[in-house]
Amino acid sequence: MIKLTRENCPVELTEEVKDGLTQQFISDGKSVWKKDYIEENLLKSSHNKCAYCECRVDRESKYMEVEHYHDKHTYPKEVVEWENLLPSCKRCNGNKSTFDTIANDFINPFSMNPQEHLILNKYRFYPISNAAKNTIDQLLLNDSQRLVMQRFEIAETVNSKIEELYERAIEYKSNIKRTGQNRNKIVNGVENLLTEALPKASYCATVATAIVNDVHFLLIKNILIDESLWTESMEQKLYEVQGNALDTNVKRSIDFLKAVHKQY
Secondary structure (H helix, E strand, O other), X not given: OOOOOOOXXXXXXXXXXXXXXXXXXXXXXXXXXXXXXXXXXXXXXOOXXXXXXXXXXXXXXXXXXXXXXXXXXXXXXHOOOHHHEEEEOHHHHHHHOOOOOOOOOOOOOOOOOHHHOEEEEOOEEEEOOHHHHHHHHHHOOOOHHHHHHHHHHHHHHHHHHHHHHHHHHHHHHOOOOOOHHHHHHHHHHHHHHHHOOOOOOOOHHHHXXXXXXXXXXXXXHHHHHHOOOOOHHHHHHHHHXXXXXXXXXXXXXXXXXXXXXXXX
């Protein structure tokens, strides 16, 4: 999960239109939010991903659903309020269901930075806030088959790519394989790796966390700097990647959960 920036409210969704759609929903309960202009702007806002689990929702069998942060049945007057709508996959939307996000804290990636609420350790999310605990528990964000295994496979792929680039970088620096071809593969490989951790990529929080916590990646960066191969583009991408990475210090979550348990 990463911090998202909401697109502007669609011009079609005027106050008059909102009032009409809201009254229609209150009257007959129909899905008044299923409008192309709403769905398209939500997809842009989340880079075509579920706002919660980061799976892509512009592909077959994973189409986007419009999720209501404040449940539409409990708070029907917000059924088409732009600030209340999020893009979600079917599973996250179904798991959240009628959970009351006014009575209970819950992460909204558009108004809250997940970095301030979540820890990612061994491919599982751990909470450091009530909002994170509720979000993890309600959405089943640590479902072993659907999400934890997915994060594991993605992180392992990233680690393998870093290992390969590290070996190439060592060979280049030590003159074992100091060729233009090897240099280009290292530079392009690092650029591509960083791109995979930018907001448009699926599960980019997992990729970003894997990169910034990999010792070999930091060594690769040092080698490229020494060889004058570290570029402004790489530095800018790494800055963005760091903004998507989650803390891995599980002690913060232990301290939080200890405090929670003392309440009972």
